[in-house]
Amino acid sequence: MRNISVITYRFCKVLSLIALLSACSDPVQYEVDADEQGHTAPTAATIKVNESLLTTLPFNDRKDFDDVKRGFIAGEDNLVIKGPNDTTIWDMSAYNFIKYQGEYGNAPSSVNPSLWRQVSLNNNHGLYKLQDGIYQLRNYDLANMTIIESDNGWIIVDPLTAKETAIKALSFAQQHLGKKPIKAIIFTHSHIDHFGGIDGVLSMLSKDEKNTLQIIAPKGFLEEAVSENLIAGIAMGRRSEFMYGKHLARSERGHVGSGLGKGPAFGTFGLIEPTTLIDYTTNELNIDGVPFVFQYTPGSEAPAEFTFYLPEHKAFCGAEIVSKTMHNLYTLRGAKVRNATQWSAFIDQARDKFSTAELYFGSHHWPVWGQENIQSFMIQQRDTYKYIHDQTVRLMNEGHTPNEIAEMLVLPQSLQTSFSNRGYYGTLKHNVKAVYQAYMGWFTANPAMLDPLPEEETAKRYIAAMGGAELVYKNASILFEKVNELNAEEVNAEYRWIAQLLNQVVFAQPEHSQAKALLAKTYDQLGYMAESAPWRDFYLSGAYELRHGVSDKGRSLSEIKNVLLQTPVHKFFENMAVNLNGIRAEGESLTIKVNFTDLQQQYLLILENSVIRHKIANETTQAGTTINITKPLFIDLIVGDAGLKDTLFGEDLNIEGSKLDLLTFLRLIDKPQGTFNIVTP
Incomplete structure (x- = not known):
């Protein structure tokens, strides 16, 4: 998962239908056509932008829809999983509104059609047979759980995020495949959606199974698994509420998915120290009769990560160095910037080293079958990260700032029309800025940015210089009404500018309910147009909090107590x-x-x-x-x-x-x- 400091998320119940802004004297009034959380209808301009996308991508390509269903064994209708205090931590039925039909799909006007395609694919749930001896459970959590048959039992790859989801997934597999001893558990990397459910698996094992169990992880796993969650976990957790739409309804105007899957499940988290660590020198193991060839890939999608190849199956597990989306070099919740060239090189290394692979499966999404298809998929992912790195540096050396480069850079046609390279999770603009940050840091060398005033003080001075809050609000309102007259290519930039203007008003005069309402409406439109699920959730979460205020429920360290015991x-x-x-x-x-x-x-x-x-x-x-x-x-x-x-x-x-x-x-x-x-x- 991209680095999710995911420990810190905990989904809570949606606030009441007519909740008021806690921070302002006057409530933000809902518009007549608003949904139950206040999200407004898409404007004619937003609809125009979303419709224009339909002619730019090969929506008639149905291969992914065939692959995502391939090998289906069984699923659970209206799957709901309960966590601590009988809270719902996973509810697939909440996404029943997501359907995909026809050549162009039936995306609602409030969802980018490319994102709608992705979340439709990510809506497939159940137990799948990838080939003889390899099975996968999808949509019991954000990540996949994979089961590999060994001589005397099963090897579990990535036991999900929470104890409760892991128990439910493994129990369902046992129901359909029979119960077999668990001989080993593999943590592909150090993000919690790939290890946090370990206590669920352990709770289902006999004493003898526990005594002989192998726990295999990349070198540095334990240190990386706990470090960011303790040091910066509080700030990351708050930002993660926005990134994963914590307070948003699951609806056509709310949260539709995360791009990687549906979203994180937050129940009871666990951690265990590995018994075997994989590094550059330890790359081959025989695990209960199954030969594994490991590729150690630290500093790619996670600080501690590996992929592996099963030569007898000709199957490659790419963990998260390749995914059915452009991934994050920088993640919106906050994390260390990832190394684009190193990541690209690891993909190329895997492509060469495991070139005989007939099956690819990963920590998220659905598999790929066939050598040619796998090679093409990996080449496109490899070259996407390399292109972003090289072209950002080229433009950086010409003196362009990160914001300028983000506007200038586009992927070549050969890369941008591949759905697996689209920005459903990571985005081109933010990855560009990540490359710039990795080399140059936050400063653009403009002396005006050397020691700028903080946001609230800047806003007050800007508003005063522009003639006061009422005038700025009035001008922003006029601009908003005129957006419908613009060409589709101009709409996004205009909404972004309106958001910047109104943000200054809100920071200068936080009690200005009209500015908050219009800013929330503007965020709605930006969210509806976003191809990136995290961008959508950020915009819509911003709109939600402008209307409802900030939840008074914060993070409790007791939620990660079992992780802390291993820290x-x-x-x-x-x-x-x-x-x-x-x-x-x-x-x-x-x-x-x-x-x-x-x-x-x-x-x-x-x-x-x-x-x-x-x-x-x-x-x-x-x-x-x-x-x-x-x-x-x-x-x-x-x-x-x-x-x-x-x-x-x-x-x-x-x-x-x-x-x-x-x-x-x-x-x-x-x-x-x-x-x-x-x-x-």
């Missing part, structure tokens, strides 16, 4: 350090020794100069306070499952030295909830 201790302390409130900590000087009694590990935490450092300690290390605690209790304390005062002064925690110092130390650690504003100041 190396030093990662906790790194996270603690970035959450220290430096202003309140000024002048404090404290030392805390933490003795993990169950791990026989000791650490010294040092607070001085408003920073926290940690280092390994021992019995002779001196500290103002020493706490003797088990790792699980420490986690309960951090995630809030154990009360601070009750724990500090209870019998389960032994404290030597000043309890007051420890209490002071812990109270200096902020606990951000991820409920900050995005579309308002």
Whole structure:
């Protein structure tokens, strides 16, 4: 999955039908033709843009629709999976409104027809036979679970995101294929939708199966699987609400899919330490009688990732280095930029190394059969990332800025008409900016951008310079009414400009309900035109929050408690350090020794100069306070499952030295909830 720091997502119920904006004095009124969440009807201009796309792509090519159904064994009608507290974490029936018919499809006017094609393909659910000995479960979660038959049982590839979805998927496979021992589990990469359901699989194993189970993952897997979720997880989680349409209804004017699949499932997440790591030097294994040839691909779609080839099956698992979409060099939730040339080179390496493949299957989407088809698919993906990299750098060296390059660059016709290269998840514009960022960072070298004012202050000054909020709003309203008169090629740019104008009004005067309403309506139109599912969800989520305000439900660390239990201790302390409130900590000087009694590990935490450092300690290390605690209790304390005062002064925690110092130390650690504003100041 693209890097999803996906741990931090948790879908919540749709707010009430007539929810009001919590941040403004006057509610944003729904238009007469609005849906239940307030999303307005597509304008004539939006309809014109979407219809114009129908003549630019080969919509009469039905091969994907044949491949996506090939090997179908069975599915579950109206599949709904429940998670903690009886919450619904997966509901395929919510997407029953998505149908695809005829040469051009029947895309509603509120959905880009190319995206509608993709989400229709991603709507196919069930158990599939790819060839003898290889099966795949799709749409039990965002990712696929693949089952490979071995001499004495099954090898599971990517056990989904959540315990609950993994149990449901594996149970369904056992119902139709019979129950066999699980001999190994393969994590193809370090994104949670490919390992988070491990506890579900483990819960279905016998004691003997667990004792002999192999867990195979790429080198660096454990470190990468937990790092971003602790350090930047709160901010990523908030942005992920927009990227995956957390609050949007599943409807023709709401969330229709993510481009990779339908969306993330957020139930109970787990993690386990691998028993076998694959790197450049360890690339062949025999797993319960099945020969595997691995390709180690770190720094491609994930920091820790591999693909593999099954020579006896002539089957190539591409993990996520190739997908039925252009992928992200930069992901909207936020992540480290990915290396385009390295990614392209890994695809080329796999194409050569596994050139005899007759079957391709991946972590998402549907398979490809036939050597020629697989080679063509991989060549196009390979050259797409290489072209984006090389042409961005060329234009960068000519002095163009990232925004300019994003407007200038187009893929050659041979690449842009392939549906598997379309921007359903990653996009050309954002990948261009990612390449620029990788080399040049955020600064474009324009001195005006060297030390710009922050957004809210900039907005106030712009609005004042343009004659005030009312005048800017009036002009934006006039522009919006005239968009219908423009050619299809001009519409998108005009809506983008209107959004920029109104965004300044909202940031200068957040109580301006008319500007919010028109900005929300503009975001609706931009969302309806977007070919990228994350772009659509971002626009429509922005519109949603302008109308309804920000949910007061943030992230709870207890949701990832099982992951934290497997997290190396030093990662906790790194996270603690970035959450220290430096202003309140000024002048404090404290030392805390933490003795993990169950791990026989000791650490010294040092607070001085408003920073926290940690280092390994021992019995002779001196500290103002020493706490003797088990790792699980420490986690309960951090995630809030154990009360601070009750724990500090209870019998389960032994404290030597000043309890007051420890209490002071812990109270200096902020606990951000991820409920900050995005579309308002």
